[in-house]
Amino acid sequence: MSYGNQQDSNNDPQSAPRQRRAGAGGILGGLLGGAGRSIKMRLFIGLAVALFGVVSYYSSAEKNPVTGEVQRIAMSAEQEMALGLQAAPELLQEMGGGLDPKRDPRAKLVTAIGEKLAYHTEAAKSPYAQKRNFHFFLINDTKTINAFALPGGQIFITRALFDKLQNEAQLAGVLGHEVGHVIHRHGAQQMAKQKFGQALVSAVGVGAGEQSAVQIAQMVNQFKQLSYGRDDELESDDYGMRLMIEVGYDPSEMIGVMEILKAATGGAGRQQEWAQTHPAPESRIEAIKVFLKKNADVIRTKSLVKDSSGGLMK
Numbered sequence: 001m002s003y004g005n006q007q008d009s010n011n012d013p014q015s016a017p018r019q020r021r022a023g024a025g026g027i028l029g030g031l032l033g034g035a036g037r038s039i040k041m042r043l044f045i046g047l048a049v050a051l052f053g054v055v056s057y058y059s060s061a062e063k064n065p066v067t068g069e070v071q072r073i074a075m076s077a078e079q080e081m082a083l084g085l086q087a088a089p090e091l092l093q094e095m096g097g098g099l100d101p102k103r104d105p106r107a108k109l110v111t112a113i114g115e116k117l118a119y120h121t122e123a124a125k126s127p128y129a130q131k132r133n134f135h136f137f138l139i140n141d142t143k144t145i146n147a148f149a150l151p152g153g154q155i156f157i158t159r160a161l162f163d164k165l166q167n168e169a170q171l172a173g174v175l176g177h178e179v180g181h182v183i184h185r186h187g188a189q190q191m192a193k194q195k196f197g198q199a200l201v202s203a204v205g206v207g208a209g210e211q212s213a214v215q216i217a218q219m220v221n222q223f224k225q226l227s228y229g230r231d232d233e234l235e236s237d238d239y240g241m242r243l244m245i246e247v248g249y250d251p252s253e254m255i256g257v258m259e260i261l262k263a264a265t266g267g268a269g270r271q272q273e274w275a276q277t278h279p280a281p282e283s284r285i286e287a288i289k290v291f292l293k294k295n296a297d298v299i300r301t302k303s304l305v306k307d308s309s310g311g312l313m314k
């Protein structure tokens, strides 16, 4: 997907009010979201699709080509990529549109650091990187603090979160975490668990050319219903910090990211909504400290920085 394809949503001043925050949990809560508030219609669609998905779940166990772990995944890497690519434009539009990296230096930085993490680290061995399928988007939403990933490599961060970050290392931490979700195939795994992955692949007829707007909308809603578990979040934190070290950023800045999330989720209602499926920032900070201790030797021998291109974050 190129930014050229998103010109309409990028430049459409009407697109922002159309965003639907209510559904911004689940996979959209890559960093801090929770279970999306279900709308009945979505449930019906979900149930219908789920019926078709049951069969395939039990017949699919696959070895992750990058991490080596055996996972139940209802779809191939190619199908993950196709689904993500098809869903991304509508998601972008619903969330306020993507900022063009050719015109916006902040979006350019998101792309540059994201691509460094995806293509110049161990993540480059993944089928998603080999197909150059990682794309990093800065969403023009200054109110919702969030970052998330779709299966196959489409990764998003909102302006609201970007603006709170203090340096490039923190941005790398956020994006690296999302790359972790993609590489570990958490989205596809959740879809398999929730038994709608394969049905989704059939429903939108991946590889069969143009899809109807209704089918795409259904798929986007399915993605919104997904949520990751605590283990997936901690695994992605860990993976993201490894990528940070690989490209030269100080992984201890990930603690700063958690502090930002903690401050952002201080309100009791918000807290309750996502706390069930996502570890509290405090427990993630504890895990981050364990990582830093465990990798202290490697960290000490490298000259790791908070910023490399100077001044762009502030």
Ligand SMILES: [Zn+2]
Pocket (backbone or CB within 6 Å): 029, 030, 031, 032, 177, 181, 228, 232, 233, 236
């Ligand atoms: Zn996450």
